Amino acid sequence: EKLKRIHKVAKVSTQSIRDIVWLTNPASDSLSNLIFKMKEVAENTNWNFKLNYSFPQKVVEVNLNPELKRNIFFIYKETLNNIVKHSDAENVELKFEIKENLILMYIKDDGKGFNPNHIPKKGMGLENINSRVNFLKGTLSVESSDGEGVSYLIRIPITKKEKIEN
Numbered sequence: 699e700k701l702k703r704i705h706k707v708a709k710v711s712t713q714s715i716r717d718i719v720w721l722t723n724p725a726s727d728s729l730s731n732l733i734f735k736m737k738e739v740a741e742n743t744n745w746n747f748k749l750n751y752s753f754p755q756k757v758v759e760v761n762l763n764p765e766l767k768r769n770i771f772f773i774y775k776e777t778l779n780n781i782v783k784h785s786d787a788e789n790v791e792l793k794f795e796i797k798e799n800l801i802l803m804y805i806k807d808d809g810k811g812f813n814p815n816h817i818p819k820k821g822m823g824l825e826n827i828n829s830r831v832n833f834l835k836g837t838l839s840v841e842s843s844d845g846e847g848v849s850y851l852i853r854i855p856i857t858k859k860e861k862i863e864n
Contacts, residue, residue: 717771720735721764721767721768721771724764726767727761727762727763727764727767728759728760728761728762729757729758729759729760729762729796729856730757730759731767732762732767732770732771733753733754733757733794735771736753736771736774736794737751737753739774739775739778740792743778745778745782745790746782747781747782747785747787747788747789747790747807747809748788748789748790749790749792750789750790750791750792751791751792751793751794752792752793752794753794754794754795754796757796758796760856762856762857763857765833765834766834766854766856766857769830769833769834770801770803770834770854772826772830773803773827773830773831773852773854774803776823776826776827776830777803777805777823777827777850777852778790778792778805779823780823780824780827781805781807781809781848783823784809784810784812784823785807785809785810785811785847785848786809786810787807787808787809787847788808788809789807789808790805790806790807790808791804791805791806791807792804792805793805796856799855799856800853800854800855800856801852801853801854801855801856802851802852802853803850803851803852803854804849804850804851804852805849805850805852806847806848806849806850807847807848808847809847809848810844810845810847811842811843811844811845811846811847811848812842812843812844812848813842813843813844814840814841814842814843824840827850827852831852831854834854834855834857835854835855836852836853836854836855837851837852837853838850838851838852839851839852
């Protein structure tokens with residue numbers, strides 16, 4: 699049991715270090731690299747639910763503002779971590795799209811949900827997500843009710859759009 703916990707901590711620490719290296723590497727500041735990293739997280743994390751996801755197959759190559767890349771990645775991970783910690787969901791649907799100059803992230807779980815008028819103050823997850831979305835001048839829509847799961851719709855404008863020259 700102790701070895702399992704040590705292994706889990708080591709695995710999480712290693713992934714966190716990889717994330718930090720990726721986040722600080724200017725060579726990874728493209729939209730396609732962000733999508734690749736998000737897909738990697740979706741595929742390589744042992745979720746306590748079934749994750750169905752879709753990401754765009756082809757995107758216009760765009761250099762992203764590093765703050766945009768970092769915040770979108772953290773919004774993504776925080777939303778999934780909230781589901782792990784609080785939802786008791788069996789199924790999660792994740793859809794990531796690019797429409798014109800907008801990044802759209804739709805995440806829905808079939809967990810226990812919550813009353814939006816009485817959000818428990820256990821953690822800072824939803825508050826952090828909202829703060830990051832506001833910082834990026836985006837919008838966050840959260841729909842939920844007790845026993846009905848949660849739906850997140852996140853819209854973020856793509857800033858500092860520049861074509862990458864090959």
